[in-house]
Amino acid sequence: MNNYTTIIGLETHVELKTASKMFCGCPSNHFGKPPNTQTCPVCLGLPGALPVPNKKAIEWSLMIGLAFNCKVSNFSKFDRKHYFYPDLPKGYQISQYDEPLCYEGYLDTSEGRVGITRVHIEEDTGKLQHTTISGSDMTLVDFNRSGVPLVEIVTEPDIRSAAQAKEFAQRLRSILRYLNVSDCDMEKGSMRLEANISLLQEFPISKFQFPINKNKSQLTKLPNYKVEVKNINSFRFMEKAILFEVERQKKLLESGYTPKQETRGWNESKNITVAQRSKETAADYRYFPEPDIPPMVFDDSYIKGVSSKIPELPQKIESLFIKKYNLRQQYAALLVSEKSLALYASDSFKEAASLGVDPDIVAGYIINQKINIDKVKPQDLVKDIKSKSESKVGDxxxxxxxxxxxxxxxxxxxxxxxxxxxxxxxxxxxxxxxxxxxxxxxxxxxxxxxxxxxxxxx
Ligand SMILES: [Zn+2]
CATH class of the missing domain: 1.10.10.410 (Arc Repressor Mutant, subunit A)
Structure with missing residues (x-):
C-alpha cells in the first residue's frame, strides 16, 4: 500500500441578502415566492435590457474579501461566462474572470492556514423544477433566483482532511453571518459547497529523497487530475462525500488507474458520489469583458471605509475568551459560532468574573445544558450556577x-x-x-x- 496526501480545495457560493438583485431592481429574497413573480426584462435576459450593478452587493463582497484577509484590487471588472442551460436566459452569466474584486487571502483552522485564492461577485441562475404534468415529464423554470447577487469564495488546494474542510466551511459561514451579508442557510441554498478532491501519491522515502512536505503551497506538484463534488448542502454531507472520494480514488490508484477528471454529485440516500459530467475547462466558457458595465475603480479611501465597517470577527473573540477568561478551546470555538451566542457568553463571563465564578464552568453550562439565550438572562444564569455550587458538598x-x-x-x-x-x-x-x-x-x-x-x- 502506498501513502497518499489528500488534496482538497473548496468553492463556496453564498447569496447576498441585499434588498434587490445584482443588476436590476427586483427583490433578491426569492425563497418560497410564487414562481416567476420577481422578474423583469433584465433578469429574464430580454433583448435590449441593460444591467446596472448593485452598489451594496459590491461593497459587501469587498467586505467579505477583507474579512478573509484578502487584497483588494483598485481595478475590477465584470465578464461574461458563456454556457447554454435553460436556467440561464441570456446564454451567459455575468461573473468575474481575471480581475476578481479580492484575491490572496487566508483563513486559519486548527489544522493549519488555508489560502483563499479569490473572492468574486456574480449573478445567480434561475431554478429548474422537474415535474409531471398530465402524465408527461416536464421541466419548469423559475426565474425568481435569476440575478440574485452571488459571491464565490475559492480556496487554494491547502485542505488536507474531511474534518479540516468541515471546520473551514463552518468558520467561513460564521464569519459571513457576523458580517450580516448572507443567511448562509444551506437547506434553502443560500450557501452551497463544492469540493475539489484528489490524492497525491507519496513514494517511499529513501535517503536520496526528501519527504513531500505536507505544508501548504510547499507541495512540489499537484496530482494530474481532480474530482469536483458539486452542490453539497450540508457540512455533514461534505465530510461524508470527501471520505467516500478518498477511498474511491485510493482504490483506483492502487489498481493502476488515474481517477477521471469529472464532476460528481453526492447521493445522500446511497451515501456515495455519482459521476455527472466530465469537467469543462475555462476555455469552454468563452469569457470576455461585459460590454454593458464599465470597469470598477476603487480608491484607497473607499476601501478603508469598507474595512472600517467590519465588526469584530469570531476568531478574535475566540482568542479573547481563551486569554481573558481561561476558557478551554473547544468551548470558546463553539460559543463564537453565532454572534448572538458570543455576545451572551461575553456578558455571562463578565458577570461570572465579578461574582467569583469560573467562566469555564459557565461556558460548560451554556453549551451542555443548552441554555435558551433568549429566555435566561446572563445575570440569572450566573447567579443560579453560583448558588448551585455553594450548596454542593465539596468536603x-x-x-x-x-x-x-x-x-x-x-x-x-x-x-x-x-x-x-x-x-x-x-x-x-x-x-x-x-x-x-x-x-x-x-x-x-x-x-x-x-x-x-x-x-x-x-
Ligand atoms: Zn429583475
Whole structure:
C-alpha cells in the first residue's frame, strides 16, 4: 500500500441578502415566492435590457474579501461566462474572470492556514423544477433566483482532511453571518459547497529523497487530475462525500488507474458520489469583458471605509475568551459560532468574573445544558450556577465515605475500570451521586474515585 496526501480545495457560493438583485431592481429574497413573480426584462435576459450593478452587493463582497484577509484590487471588472442551460436566459452569466474584486487571502483552522485564492461577485441562475404534468415529464423554470447577487469564495488546494474542510466551511459561514451579508442557510441554498478532491501519491522515502512536505503551497506538484463534488448542502454531507472520494480514488490508484477528471454529485440516500459530467475547462466558457458595465475603480479611501465597517470577527473573540477568561478551546470555538451566542457568553463571563465564578464552568453550562439565550438572562444564569455550587458538598472527608461505599457496592465496575474500560467509572460516579442525594461536587467525586481506583489496583 502506498501513502497518499489528500488534496482538497473548496468553492463556496453564498447569496447576498441585499434588498434587490445584482443588476436590476427586483427583490433578491426569492425563497418560497410564487414562481416567476420577481422578474423583469433584465433578469429574464430580454433583448435590449441593460444591467446596472448593485452598489451594496459590491461593497459587501469587498467586505467579505477583507474579512478573509484578502487584497483588494483598485481595478475590477465584470465578464461574461458563456454556457447554454435553460436556467440561464441570456446564454451567459455575468461573473468575474481575471480581475476578481479580492484575491490572496487566508483563513486559519486548527489544522493549519488555508489560502483563499479569490473572492468574486456574480449573478445567480434561475431554478429548474422537474415535474409531471398530465402524465408527461416536464421541466419548469423559475426565474425568481435569476440575478440574485452571488459571491464565490475559492480556496487554494491547502485542505488536507474531511474534518479540516468541515471546520473551514463552518468558520467561513460564521464569519459571513457576523458580517450580516448572507443567511448562509444551506437547506434553502443560500450557501452551497463544492469540493475539489484528489490524492497525491507519496513514494517511499529513501535517503536520496526528501519527504513531500505536507505544508501548504510547499507541495512540489499537484496530482494530474481532480474530482469536483458539486452542490453539497450540508457540512455533514461534505465530510461524508470527501471520505467516500478518498477511498474511491485510493482504490483506483492502487489498481493502476488515474481517477477521471469529472464532476460528481453526492447521493445522500446511497451515501456515495455519482459521476455527472466530465469537467469543462475555462476555455469552454468563452469569457470576455461585459460590454454593458464599465470597469470598477476603487480608491484607497473607499476601501478603508469598507474595512472600517467590519465588526469584530469570531476568531478574535475566540482568542479573547481563551486569554481573558481561561476558557478551554473547544468551548470558546463553539460559543463564537453565532454572534448572538458570543455576545451572551461575553456578558455571562463578565458577570461570572465579578461574582467569583469560573467562566469555564459557565461556558460548560451554556453549551451542555443548552441554555435558551433568549429566555435566561446572563445575570440569572450566573447567579443560579453560583448558588448551585455553594450548596454542593465539596468536603473530601464526607465524600470519601460515599466513594468507599460505592466501590464496595459495584465491584464489577471497579474491575472493568482497572482492566482499562475507563468509562466504567461513570457508574461509580452515579452511585456516589445517588448516595449523596445529588449534593456531592462531581469534580471532587471524580478526583477521589480516580485516586482510589489507581491506588487499590496493585
Ligand atoms: Zn429583475
Amino acid at each position: 473530601t472527608k464526607v465524600i470519601e465515605t460515599w466513594v468507599d461505599e460505592a466501590v464496595k457496592n459495584l465491584p464489577q465496575a471497579v474491575s472493568d475500570y482497572q482492566k482499562g474500560k475507563l468509562n466504567a467509572i461513570s457508574a461509580l460516579v452515579g452511585k456516589v451521586m445517588q448516595l449523596s442525594k445529588g449534593s456531592a461536587d462531581a469534580k471532587v467525586v471524580l478526583n477521589l474515585l480516580e485516586k482510589k481506583l489507581s491506588s487499590s489496583k496493585n
